[in-house]
Amino acid sequence: MDQRTELSEFLRSRRARLRPEDVGLTPHGGRRRVPGLRREELAQVAGVSVAYYTRLEQGRGQNVSTAVLDAIADALRLGRAERDHLDHLARPCGKKPPGPGRPQRVRPSVQHLLDTMDNTPAYVLGRRTDVIAWNRLACALLGDFPALPPQQRNMARLLFLDPATRELYVDWDRKAADTVACLRLYAGCYPDDPQLASLVGELSVKSPEFGSLWATHNVQDKGFGMKELHHPVVGPLTLSCETLVLPADQNQHLITYHAEPGTASAESLRLLASWTLGEASGAQAVSAAMSDDGV
Structure with missing residues (x-):
């Protein structure tokens, strides 16, 4: 991805959402x-010359200072993730994507932690929203990750190209927009990542919705919040989602879901967990139902 073009389009998109007042x-x-x-x-508000x-907006700014970028970010009312993105685009550090072409893996202790979380769906997202580790309850809740080829274990690809994943998220539009915004933030850090370029190209061709969202240039980091799901077996679920950055790799994020105690969602999640912990007939029912729906 051309860094100068990305910077130009990002700044123009941020200007376009503001009015003089x-x-x-x-x-x-x-x-x-x-x-x-x-x-x-914009130049007047930021206190810099129009020229x-x-x-800078044309990608011809050289050695732009932190003070100038901060002033422009303030004028554009940028959030934290947007400020980081602007800095990456305006002052690229030439970082290469870590381990290009090599499989992403979590530390063994992280996988052990996931396996001990019997009542909490949990998985790890790596670069480009690749799903690189999970526990049994995450598979029962979100999909059979082990059954997918490694290149298809990607949250963005599943959201836009897999009908069952689309049906799982009640507010699919918001989930899709958040996921694309996270991809954009990663692209600002690693514009020369060939696997990211391939993913963006594939999704742009196969999903007009992805293309429209990518063109907004919105960026955000992974965070927390409430997710409403409609599971094919246990029905509606309202779950809290938390994201933790793993210290050994800033591109690996541990995602967990949990329900408020005493709620119907907590009981449904407990039922789903019991099936994953040894009740064979129940586990087979969950697997069969999810397979029928293509999850």
């Missing part, structure tokens, strides 16, 4: 040729 300016009369702030308006900002 949003940043304390009085809009002038007449027809505006572009949505949002004009370059000269300098124009060069």
Whole structure:
């Protein structure tokens, strides 16, 4: 991915979402040729020259300082993830994707931790939203990851190309937008990752929805929140999702789901967990139902 083009399109997309009154300016009369702030308006709010900002937005800014980037980020009302993304695009450090072409793996102790979490669905996302480790309850809840070829164990690919995964998430639109925004943030760090370029190309061709979301240039880091799922066996679930960065690899994130004690979702999750822990007939029923739905 061309870093200069990415920087230009990101800055233009952030300008387009602001109006002059949003940043304390009085809009002038007449027809505006572009949505949002004009370059000269953004430069005025940031306290930089129009010529300098124009060069930066065109990808021609050299050795831009932290102070200038902070001023532009403030003027654009950027969040933390957006600020990090702007810094990666404006001052690329030439990082190569770690271990290109090599399988991603978690430390054995991380897999052991997952295996001991009998009542908590948990899995690890690696680079490019690849699912690289999981426990039994995560498979029962989200899909049969071991049955998939390694190259298909990718959350973005499943969300956009697998009908059953789409049906699983009640608010699929939000989940899809969040996932694409995370991919964008990764792309800012590793623009030369060939596997990311291949994934983005495949999804852009096969899913117009992905292409539309990718074109927004929205970015965000993985976080926490509530997820509503509709499981093919136990029905509706409202679960809390938490994300933890693994210390040995900043590109590996441990994702966990849990239900509020005493709720119907907690009872459904307990039932699903009991099936994964030795009740063969129940486990077979879950597996068969999920296979029928293509999860």
